[in-house]
Amino acid sequence: MTAPPVKLHKSWNSRLRALFIRSEAVRGYTLLSPTLIVMAFAMCAPFAILVTMSFWTQHAFEIDTAFTLRNYQAAIDGPIYKALLIRSLWISGTCAIVTVLVSYPMAYYVAFHVHRRKLVWIILMTLPFWTSYLLRVFSWKVILGYNGAINSGLKSLGLIEQPLEFLLYSPTAVVITLAHAWAAFAILPIYVSLEKIDRSLLEAAADLGDGPVVSFLRVTLPLSLPGVIAASLLIFIPTVGDYITPTLVGGPDGIMIANMIQVQFGRVNDWPMGAALAVCMMVVVALISLIYIWVTRKMTERIA
Amino acid sequence: MKSATYVERSNRPLRTYAMLFLAFLYVPVLFLPLFSFNDSLYVTFPLKAFTTKWYAQMLANEPMHAALMNSIRVGAASALFATILGVFGAKAVTRYRMPGRKPVVFTIMLPLVIPGIIMGVALLILMSRLGIPLSLYTVTLGHVLICVPFSMATLIARFEGFDKSMEEAAADLGDNAWWAFWRVTFPIVFPGILASLLLCFTISFDEFIMAFFLSSTEPTLPIYIWGQLRFPQKLPGVIALGSVILVVSFVVVFVSQWLRGRGVAQIPGEGR
Structure with a gap:
């Protein structure tokens, strides 16, 4: 009586085996599954709970899990949040543009004019990026400070009487520091897109x-636009959420939205409000990025 | 030899620019080692006498040693787990033709572009709702998450020539x-x-934001440094410590990148 089910089971088994061996996709996904499952879970779960919490409220030390839009109402009504978000977007946008502009010639030089030891150049350009972010920002604080390296250096050379005050604790300081910290994220994509350009086109x-200028404008620049677009997004998106740089070199005028989020999870201890602010920031950044991608795609289509 | 057009010709202004750019990248960082030997509490020019006392102070600093050990443990564990996951992922996407490969790789690479604070607070909320106490384990979890994309990228470059x-x-x-x-x-x-191991270790070792949200009473080294920044009299000690970390990071990353690049170049038909 038990023979047929066993046989069925066996044939199913062998069929599955055959499928497994035949299908590249199945084998690929099997091999990929540990990484994919861990990464998907480790990202989805925290985000789901982050979004959920943004609809809760904090009462002293208790969290009320009743659904409410109050945090979002507060985020929209409170002028400080909007002002901080706009400032963050403005600082990050400026930083993305500045970084791409100063990195482009560098990437261009290595792609077209360095023929030997290219690897060493690439490593040299990206090396500082891998070292401590905190320490790099900190060294800018040391340099830009009121009595910092630049001011005290210029003073001891007799070039200035009073320290230059705009250096530290200003949005300018934040932009300079961020541009320095994220340069590698601009150079690499631009370099890759330049390197891909078929030299015979030039x-x-x-x-x-x-001439050199015309062919740069008509050939090189359009073909490297994907790299430029990727670079600007790779800088814009993470820097909106930075709070180390504003804290260390920003001063009161350089505080950004992420500082506000961090305070909600620290001193203020209103996690749901912090979660709502984080969600707002993500949504706004995602929308801007999508619009940017859409617009640039339309533009490149018109050029091509 | 090919006839040289302006494309191939060397370009002096551009070369100067490249040098200036490298200076911009490196000079700010070099100020830390410079001032770490300066015999003054204040980080100002002109430099005072040469001293190594800040390094001596650093070596005698017990809490700093504890933080260093924490960072090494977290870094080693993160590097190991991230690289194991990276090997599976990189092997799968380079060895097999899979439908939907692009969105899958994109998903795994997402932590690269998500602002650190978002990941940090999201994980913090998850841990607190699950009732998992914050510890070095939670920091390691966060670090694995941000290291996997870098590990994948490093390994894919290597596997693709295979x-x-x-x-x-x-x-x-x-x-x-x-x-x-x-x-x-x-x-x-x-x-x-x-x-990949070296790179992930360095990233984890230097990582601040995740550790800031996910660590408890045992600080990692960057968290310890952050705590010291509030005290002006501790500044020279922090600068000495920072200089050591920077130099070590530079060496480790250089070796890691060189290994990766050299490996690729050795496979015929790959690299330039």
């Missing part, structure tokens, strides 16, 4: 009589 | 999949794995 442009 | 016919040859010669991996794939990708 030769062709030269043969057809285009 | 000729899968070699593995198939091993399989034809009777090795099972595990042995084929161990005897053929592993020796070839070993530099990549080493590069």
